[in-house]
Amino acid sequence: MNSSFLGTILPMLFDGLKLTLLISIVGILIGFVIGSICGYLLQSDHPIGKTIASVYIWIMRATPLMVQALYGYYVIPKLLGIDLPSTTVGIMVIALNSGAFMSEIVRGALAGIDPGQKEAGVCLGLTDVQVMFNIIVPQAFKVALPGLFNQFIISVKDTALLSVIAVNEITHQAQAYAALSFKAIPTYTALAAFYLVFLSLLILLQRFVERKVGK
C-alpha cells in the first residue's frame, strides 16, 4: 500500500463516513420518535392510532429495505411531483424502517410493565401523562434499551444499502473507488475497517449505557 493510494482513498472514505453518520444518527433519532409513538399506540386502546401503526409496521417489516429505498427515491417523488435529494430519501428510509422495528420493541417494553405500577401512580393522584413519564417510561426504557441498541447497530449497517439510490455514503464511495482503481482488496479492507471501528464504538457505548442505567 503506497502513500498515494491512502492519500486518495482515506479522504473519500471519510467523506462517505460523514454522510453515513449523518443518515444513521438523524434517521435513528427520527425512527426512535416514530417507534415511541407507534409503540405506545400499539399497546393503547386507541382504535384508529392502533390500526395506522399496525399497517405501517406491517408494510415496513414485509418489504426489504433496499426496495423501500428504490421506491422512496424513484416512485414516491414522481407520484407527488416533487424532487427529493437522495440523502433526504436515505434519512427517511432509515427512519421509517428502524421506526417500525423500534415500535415493536417499545410496545413490548411498555406492555411488560406491571399494571400495578400505573395503578399505584393514579391512586396517588398523578395524571395519566405524569404516570407515563415518571413511572412507566423510566422502567420501560431500561427494558427496551438492549433491543433499541441492537436496532441502532442494524440501522447503521443498513445505510450501506442506500448505495442503490446513489447516496454517497461510505460503501458507495468505496465501490466507486474500487471500480475506478481496480484496487478492490485494499479498498474494501479499508471499508470493512471503518465499519468495524465505528460499530465497535457503538457496542462499547451500549455496554456503558446499559451499565449506567442497569444499576
Added chain:
Amino acid sequence: MSESPLISVRKLQKSFGELEVLKDINVDIYPGEVVCVIGPSGSGKSTFLRCINQLETPTGGEIRYKDQVINSKGADIRQFREEVGMVFQRFNLFPFKDVIGNVMMAPVLTRHKSKEEARAYGMELLKKVGLESKAAVMPRMLSGGQQQRVAIARALAMDPTALLFDEPTSALDPELVGEVLNVMKDLARDGMTMVVVTHEMAFARDVADRVIFMSDGYIVEEGPAREVIEHPQQERTKAFLSRFLES
C-alpha cells in the same frame, strides 16, 4: 352518627362481561371510622374497593365523596384519588426509586411541594412506620413487610382523608404480617378513616369499628366489629367465621 358520610356507596353494581361480581352494594363510610370488609375469595371485596376509586369502572350505582358524585362522566376522579389513598396487596412500590423517592414522588408532582419539603415530610412518615433508616435503600432490598410499610408511608405523604387497603397482608410471610398490622393500628388510633379488605379476623375484631361481610356480590351482614365476628347472625357469615371462631 350525626356527621355526614365521607364516602357513600349506593346500589353499586359491577359486571365483567356475563359475570356479575357486585350486585347491590350500599355502604356509608364516616370520618374517622375503620371499616373492615371480610368474606370468602371471589365474594367481590376487592372489586368493591377498586370501584370506590374507580380502578374498576362501576357498571351501575353511585359513589359520593363529600356529597359529590365521583363516578359520573366529567367528575374529577383524580382529585378524589389525591385525597383518598390506596395500599395494595402487592405493594406496587416504584422499583427504580429508593424508599424516600417513592414517598416523595406524588407530593412533588401533584402538590408542587419543593423537594426539600417533601423529603423532610417523607422522613417524618418513614419514622412513623419505623423505616427512617431505610430511606436510601431500593425497595427490592426490603422484606415484604417493610415494603408494605413504605407503601403506607407513600400513601400518607398525600395527607389523605381516608385510606383504602386491599388485602395489605395477604402477600406477606406470616411472621411479617404483625409489623404491617401494627402500623395500621397506629393509624386507626390517630383517627385515620380506613376501609380494609382483609382476611385477618383478629385485626378486624380488635381494630375495626364496623365489619362488613360480603358474599356473592352482596353485603350479607354488617355491624359493630366484635358483634359480627363473635356473634354472626346470618348462616353464611357463621359458616365463613366458624373456622376462625373455633380456633
